[in-house]
Amino acid sequence: MPLLDRILDLQNSHLLSKHEILVQSVVDAIGDNEFQVGDKLPSINIMVRDVGYARKTIVKAYEELKDRGLVESKNKQGYFVISQETGVVLRVALLLFAFQSFQEDFYNTLREELGKKFQVDVFFHHNNISIFETMITNIKGKYGMYVIAPIQDDAVKPMLQTIAPNKLILVDRYLDLGPEYSFIAQEFENATYSTLVKLLPDIKKYKSMVLFFNSKTDYSPIGIRRAYERFLKDHGIKGSIEENYISGTIKKDTLYFIKNDSILWTFLKDCNQGHCVLGKDLGILSYDDNVLKEIIMGGITTISTNFKEMAKIAAKYVMDGNEIRTIIPTNLISRSSL
Structure with missing residues (x-):
């Protein structure tokens, strides 16, 4: 059924607003394969002439079709169908x-x-x-x-x-x-700092602390590094920052602060092979919780949002x-x- 006939049929129902009539007519036409991906919809000027609705009403309808992901507008070319998934709101x-x-x-x-x-x-x-x-x-x-x-x-x-x-x-x-x-x-910055302060008694059990931080590879926000550096300075904690973990370089009596999960899994594998007991031989603090961190090796202490x-x-x-x-x-x- 031609688009104009669909519009006229829906007008007779008196249940929909003008812009809803336009939207539903185009959706039905796409669903019935009258319009397929790549096809151009009638221009706004043609719709104004043939349907008799105000220009702003037709623009509103076409924009809603864009929001549904059914059409896109190309500058000075008009509106084109890009999807036939008409069940999607x-x-x-x-x-x-x-x-x-x-x-x-x-x-x-x-x-x-x-x-x-x-x-x-x-x-x-x-x-x-x-x-x-x-x-x-x-x-x-x-x-x-x-x-x-x-x-x-x-x-x-x-x-x-x-x-x-x-x-x-x-x-x-x-x-x-x-x-x-x-x-x-x-x-990140204030939240990380306040959490480290809360953990100060546990942190002091270790001789030193290492943060693995590489903003290019693990997408770490700079606020975490700033908080860590401020914490070390304010509380006299011996610590360092490393960009990457080299397998086999674990040191006992050290607390490792690990943001990158890829580093964490490699690190835990080395701990397991070296028979290290977490919380005793060395410590681990991680970021961004998940179910694995809840259960692996007795559980990993984590700073995380929900x-x-x-x-x-x-x-x-x-x-x-x-x-x-x-x-x-x-x-x-x-x-x-x-």
Whole structure:
């Protein structure tokens, strides 16, 4: 059935608003293969002429179709069909650092909270500004909502500000885009420092402390390093910073602060082979909790936020659009590794 006939049929029902009639007519046409991926929709001017609705009504309908991820607008060329998934209410672009275990928790919870009517496509930028820019360029204008863990660098601000504030929420890391943008983030420096102070009696059991920190490979925020350096200075703790762990270099009577899970698993393997007892021969403090850290080798003490709660708040924003600007608390999860 031609699109115009679909519109006329729905007009006779008197149950839908004008913009809802337009949206449903196009959705039905796509669902019936009248429009396929790559096809161009009638221009706004043609719709104004043939249907008789106001220009702003037609623009509103086409923009809703964009939000659903069914069409995209190409500058000066018009609107084109990009998906035939008409059962989807909204397409969501999720841009994360990498598929680490704690970000997997975030992703799975977000999917579960949104349900089947929301299509979530996940992308990774690996803390690389060039990749980040390419990703933003490729996904911009093709999704109804963007959930993005940003690189904490001023260079990415203009990229993110090309997305409308009501279609973007920043998660995990904070980046100041202006008062109109929503975020759910962690705070690293003060939270890490206060946790280390809380652990001071345990830390003093060890002769020295080592932080493995490499912002390029493990995406660690600089706030963790600053907190660690301030803690060592303020409390007279002997400590150092290493970019990478070299297998076989474990030292007893040392507390190791490990952010990178890849380093942690290699380190624990060496501990096991060397028959080291965590919390006695040496200590381990980690970041970002997951189920493995809860059970492996008696449990790993962890500084962590609640990524599942973060995902639930993000999902609520995607569904209702109510502005949110909040810092998720960071918690100490004490286990036997100290």
